[in-house]
Amino acid sequence: MKKDLYRIMMYLIMGGFTTLVNIVVYWVSSVPFKSDYRLATTYAWIAAVLFAYVTNKRFVFESHTPTLKDRLIEMGSFFGFRLLSFFMDLGVMIALVSGFGMNGTWAKVWSNVVVLVANYVFSKWFIFKNREQTP
Numbered sequence: 001m002k003k004d005l006y007r008i009m010m011y012l013i014m015g016g017f018t019t020l021v022n023i024v025v026y027w028v029s030s031v032p033f034k035s036d037y038r039l040a041t042t043y044a045w046i047a048a049v050l051f052a053y054v055t056n057k058r059f060v061f062e063s064h065t066p067t068l069k070d071r072l073i074e075m076g077s078f079f080g081f082r083l084l085s086f087f088m089d090l091g092v093m094i095a096l097v098s099g100f101g102m103n104g105t106w107a108k109v110w111s112n113v114v115v116l117v118a119n120y121v122f123s124k125w126f127i128f129k130n131r132e133q134t135p
Contacts, residue, residue, distance in 0.1 A: 011120055014055040019112045022048035026108045037104040041093050049082045056123055081122035085115045
């Protein structure tokens with residue numbers, strides 16, 4: 001129970017930093033560089049996913065992958081599930097910006113709330129497993 005609470009707290013902290021990376025890259029792409037919000041969402045997703053993989057592996061789930069094969073499986077799983085969350089992110093952005101006329105940066109904030117919860121579930125249940133115990 002104590003380890004689960006630690007993981008949730010670390011996930012929230014690292015998730016907060018990941019969200020900050022996502023929003024800042026989105027804003028820089030869409031405001032000063034005038035990228036379309038869908039393209040800016042894609043840039044932000046790439047930056048955030050790279051940041052999230054390192055921080056989730058190291059600080060949240062303390063995942064140890066003893067072999068290259070294990071690491072590649074874990075990375076493939078992480079990026080695969082994050083790709084799923086990219087489509088969730090993009091869908092929320094399209095709905096809020098194009099559908100409801102919301103400001104893109106505010107829509108990105110709300111989109112991150114949805115994605116944060118989904119990514120925790122994906123990470124905890126499917127991606128970061130202790131592979132040292134598998135034969």
